[in-house]
Amino acid sequence: MADQLRRQFQEKYNKHPLIIAAPGRVNLIGEHTDYNEGFVLPGAVDKKMYVAMAENNSDTVNVYASQFNETYSFPLQGIQPVDGWMNYLLGVTFHIQDRGKTLRGVDVIIDGDVPVGAGMSSSAALTSAYGFALNEIFGLGFSRMDLAFIGQKTEHTFVGVMCGIMDQFASLHGKKGHVMKLDCRSLEYEYIPFDFPDHNIVLVNSMVSHSLAGSEYNVRRQQCEEGVAILKKHYPGINSLRDVSLEVLGLHQHELSPIVYDRCWYVVSEKERLMKGCEALQKGDLTVFGQMMNATHQGLSKQYSVSCTELDFLAERAGFIEGVAGSRMMGGGFGGCTINIVRKEAVENFTNKIQQSFNQLFKVVPHVYVTQIEDGAKAI
Template structure:
């Protein structure tokens, strides 16, 4: 991939690029908790977006996206969104300059091996990689956390998705052999060991696109906010579901509309599962961690209602396959992948069984991606 990218760059722009690798991410547990100011537990993976870049001494950014075979140019004095994938680059350029940083024109080729639509956050990796590249090239002195926040702002303002900070954070802060327990309120984080060489992280794609995810995402957000507004009457100091204990929620169950109670109950218990899961990993106890994953899927499917028939089938079927430690749907929901922790020697039989069973029922063979936890964004060459 790297040699191919260098060759394509010198053919197109007649110069040598710097190449940045920005990983996708998986989130082991802690789903839909980020916008409720809770905790998440992501790790960067060995699938990346590559940004090949060099200055061009103009005020233009010239981009070629290899995966889409599309080129696009824009002025660095950008101020508003356009159409499609280039909004990620427009937004990052804009928000870096809003911080009073000076950038120049660049030539860019983008490529990568993060499967699009698999829920590994290729869009966050693109923002992180491009922001990191500009930061290196023009020596802007932005920290990794500042770059993550610029990526998040880009999603909010140029793309129109009110996402949390997790995806950008994970892509920039990843560390091999570790997942990151991120407090989405304070942005404090700690590395939790996830060093199980005898196991792989396996994603199984439900082959359902996330068409509902962004609209329903905003609905879930509102439902959680509605729950908080009611609970605040009793607990004025509470600012988000992160502050609510299970007992407090149960005490006021009657005051909450049933659907709002279910949504809140999922979030409140997911925090408990995540903290318990981190403790298990610290003690090298993968079995307990896997049980938390199964419970999370149940909650996402029944209480938070963001699963779908295909995801439920994949998560439930995985539980019956030998060598599977944990499984659940991952990401916003309504499609995308399940994340499974599988013994390395069981990966092949797991893949065969789950593909055959899924194909038998849904007449489609799901894509399977075998990944491991790797470092965050870095200069590759």
């Protein structure tokens, strides 16, 4: 895709661009834990967003979005949110300047093969690639973590999604053959080996648009905060569900509404599953890791209530197909994909069976994406 972008840029703007590729991500385990200051375990994948960029000697940013065949231009001053995909670029541009950095006008083409709406965080890949490109061209001196924060702040202020830091972090810090255990409180991270060359990570799209995810995400956040506020009266040291054990939660179950208890129970047990999952990966034990993934799906579906019929069907059906180590819904929920770890020689059979049985029931063939763990954002 990089060569095609170069040619396209040359034709459109008559100059040579810098090209940055930033990957989408998967999260193997640790879902809805980031805003509870817990741990997550993402990895960057081999599907990427590409940004081609060159200076244009003006104070205007000119963007051509290849996927949508749309153009958009905006001045560097007086940036305000608008409706649509350009908010990701507007926000990054605004927040870079808000940190006291000087930008000049650029010409930009964006393209990519991260499927939109499949839960691989195409938006985080876009903000990461665009921020990385500006950082390189203007020598802004931002670290990868700085760029992740700028991407996150863009989501908060220009897009209106109060996301955690995981998606941007993973896109910028990915490492081939490894997933990243990120502490969402301290932002310390370690690379955990995920080196299973005889397996693929396979995403199956439920074909349900997760339109509820944004509003319900904020509801789940409030429910978790409500649980923390009640527990904090007894344990002033508790600042988030990260600090809570299942034992403490059980002692105070009678003070929480059943719904708030369920939400908290899921988050606290997910923290424990993630730790067990990391130990399993360190030992190269995919069987135990897969069991943790399956248990996560049950928790997301039953206690956290962010699944849907289609996702539940996909996760359950995967369990009856040979060569599948583990399966669960991935991402905010209410649609999007399941993530499955599948033996390479079983991928074709898995794809056929899951598409066939899903189509029989829901009258639509789900898209299947076969990926592997790759490096994070870089210049090409």
